[in-house]
Amino acid sequence: MNFGTTLQKIRKNRQLTQNQLACGIAQQGTYSRIERGQLAMSAGQLVQFADKLNMTVNEFIYIHLQHQISEREKITRAFADMDLTTPMAIKKQLKIAQHYLEQHADDCSLMLTKHYLF
Incomplete structure (x- = not known):
């Protein structure tokens, strides 16, 4: 499912027309293309649409991920939940993070985890 499909699902659930949601953010035709997955929305547009739907971007992503949190x-x-006084727990979480980042490139975060692991 793309972001446009999620946007459409939420918009319909809120009983809004495309024109009502798009107003002030994008042309209705542009918005329609976003919903159909023919055009990617910008991060700024995502923030604006979420705001107009009275939700945070995190809530939008949570719905997009079918009510599951991302890895x-x-x-x-x-x-955030770990005991910071246990070096082994910290090292274990850093290894998990490093493995994740190696699979999902994020240069800045990968650089930080490598700095702490080595």
């Missing part, structure tokens, strides 16, 4: 979010939460 990246799971790793982030594990870091």
Whole structure:
């Protein structure tokens, strides 16, 4: 499912027309192409659409992921919840993060985890 399909699902659930949601953000025709997956929306547009739907981008992503948190979010939460006084726990979480980032390139984060692991 692409972001446009998710946007359409939420818009219809809120009983809004394409024109009502697109107004002030994009032309209705452009919005229609986004919903059909023919045009990618920008990050700025995503923020604006989410705001207009009275939700955060994180809530939008959560719905897009079919009400599951992403692997990246799971790793982030594990870091936030871990006992910071246990070096082995920290090292284990860093290895999990490194493995994830090797599969999902994010140069800045990968650089940071390599710095702490080596």
